[in-house]
Amino acid sequence: MTLAPTFDTSKLPPISDGLEGIVVAETVLSDVQGAAGRLTLRGKSVEELAETGSFDSAVEHLTRDLLPTSAPAQVSLAEGRSLAWEQIGVLRAADPDLSAFEMMTIGLAALPSSAAGENSLMLAGALSVFLAGGYRLKAGLEPIAPDATAETAADLLRMLTGSVPPAAHVAGLNRYLTTVLDHGLNASTFAARVIASTNANAKAGLLGAMGALSGPLHGGAPGPVLDMLDAAQNSGNVRAWIGGELRAGRRLMGFGHRVYRTRDPRADVLKTGLAALSKDSGRVALAEEIEREALSALALHKPERKLDTNVEFYTAVLLEAIGIDRSLFTPLFAVGRAPGWCAHMAEQQAKGRLIRPQSRYVGP
Numbered sequence: 463m464t465l466a467p468t469f470d471t472s473k474l475p476p477i478s479d480g481l482e483g484i485v486v487a488e489t490v491l492s493d494v495q496g497a498a499g500r501l502t503l504r505g506k507s508v509e510e511l512a513e514t515g516s517f518d519s520a521v522e523h524l525t526r527d528l529l530p531t532s533a534p535a536q537v538s539l540a541e542g543r544s545l546a547w548e549q550i551g552v553l554r555a556a557d558p559d560l561s562a563f564e565m566m567t568i569g570l571a572a573l574p575s576s577a578a579g580e581n582s583l584m585l586a587g588a589l590s591v592f593l594a595g596g597y598r599l600k601a602g603l604e605p606i607a608p609d610a611t612a613e614t615a616a617d618l619l620r621m622l623t624g625s626v627p628p629a630a631h632v633a634g635l636n637r638y639l640t641t642v643l644d645h646g647l648n649a650s651t652f653a654a655r656v657i658a659s660t661n662a663n664a665k666a667g668l669l670g671a672m673g674a675l676s677g678p679l680h681g682g683a684p685g686p687v688l689d690m691l692d693a694a695q696n697s698g699n700v701r702a703w704i705g706g707e708l709r710a711g712r713r714l715m716g717f718g719h720r721v722y723r724t725r726d727p728r729a730d731v732l733k734t735g736l737a738a739l740s741k742d743s744g745r746v747a748l749a750e751e752i753e754r755e756a757l758s759a760l761a762l763h764k765p766e767r768k769l770d771t772n773v774e775f776y777t778a779v780l781l782e783a784i785g786i787d788r789s790l791f792t793p794l795f796a797v798g799r800a801p802g803w804c805a806h807m808a809e810q811q812a813k814g815r816l817i818r819p820q821s822r823y824v825g826p
Contacts, residue, residue, distance in 0.1 A: 474820055474822055486647065489806070489809060490809070491806060492504070494646040496724075498724070499725050501645065501727050501728065503643060507727075508640070508641055509731055511523065511643075512735075513731075515636075515640075517635075518615075520640040522535035524644060524801065525583065525801060525808075529583060530580040530808075531580065535801070536613060538584050538587060539583055539801075540610040540611070540614075541581075541584050541587065542583065542586060543608035543610065545588055546569060546573070546587075546591035546592055546595075547591055549572045550595050550605050552569055553568065553605070556599075558600055560600075562790055563672075563676060563792050565593075565597075565600070566593050566796065567669065569588070569592030569596065570672070571665075585804070586668070586797075586801045589796055590614060590617065590621070593622075593793045593794065593796075594618060594621035597787070598621075606620065606624055616632045618635070618797065619632060619635060619784075631739070633738065633739075635786075637735040637780070639797065642728075642795055642798040642799050643799065643801060644805065648680065649680045650672070650674040650799065651671065651802065651806050653670045653674040654668065654803040655667075655810040656817045657807075659813075659815065664804060668804070671800075672796055675799070676792070684716075684792075685792070687716045687775055687777070690714065690715045690752070695748055704752070705759060708763045714760065715775075716756075716774045716776075717770065717775065718769040718770070724770055726770065726773045729772060729775060735780055736776070736779060736783060739783050749775070777791070781794070
């Protein structure tokens with residue numbers, strides 16, 4: 463017996479590849495205005511959040527009253543670091559050839575699903591311990607226990623280096639983590655919301671989001687920016703090198719964005735942070751020269767497209783100035799974005815609706 467379809471698939475709306483322009487959720491978390499170059503996080507501009515507070519305070523602002531916990535964000539994140547430390551042995555047993563990102567994923571997966579209860583921010587807080595511990599183990603060093611009295615940025619740097627970090631480094635990392643806290647329905651956030659819509663637990667949603675982040679089209683751009691800076695500097699002629707890259711059809715890393723059609727507002731937040739941070743003024747000057755030459759060349763090479771500086775460009779320069787190894791850029795992004803994933807999952811589950819789009823059959 464052949465069952466009739468419950469609806470006429472021939473009358474489905476036109477397909478939008480990549481869901482471009484399709485609205486699938488309402489959110490109070492972030493407003494990304496691509497044409498205007500503005501990013502608002504729960505009513506505050508990203509510039510204001512980055513200038514006036516720490517990453518932990520930005521998390522507090524973003525998640526307040528959305529998660530089923532009354533604990534301050536700083537406390538929840540610190541409790542998550544303590545929770546992760548109890549499982550640090552899992553990383554000792556892992557293959558040392560795994561990347562820091564894979565180490566962090568293994569650590570998160572090893573946490574009991576019920577360990578954080580309904581406080582998903584504890585799971586987000588655990589990531590910084592797994593990042594630092596995995597990195598140190600790969601370097602042949604002992605992991606360092608977290609400090610529950612410290613804020614996330616300061617404690618992460620201390621766990622990485624083994625010493626109290628300079629205030630300027632802490633401020634720079636706070637600035638970076640705040641800029642990546644939330645950014646609309648990007649691939650990893652959408653993945654987290656889809657998983658949350660099934661009523662899966664927060665750990666499953668975070669692991670799914672990290673899976674999406676592991677793809678180079680989403681989370682891998684900041685590291686190659688440094689490779690580009692190195693290659694341009696070694697060429698001896700920045701302008702000629704950029705021209706050669708464009709003629710060869712290769713992408714200039716750190717320029718252009720899927721949403722922004724003007725300058726990414728987060729780029730200037732990070733560039734401002736460099737002023738009080740970098741001891742290597744030559745490196746910053748090189749980055750500024752490459753930015754000027756790249757924007758000029760892109761305007762001539764692709765006049766039909768508006769390609770401007772994105773967040774990855776000055777992320778790379780800022781994190782390098784702090785002393786963060788480029789292999790840690792993507793896992794560090796996960797540390798900053800995880801509280802945003804948690805907030806989106808809570809928002810989705812409050813809707814109580816399974817995400818279930820349609821597809822159009824085009825087979826035989």
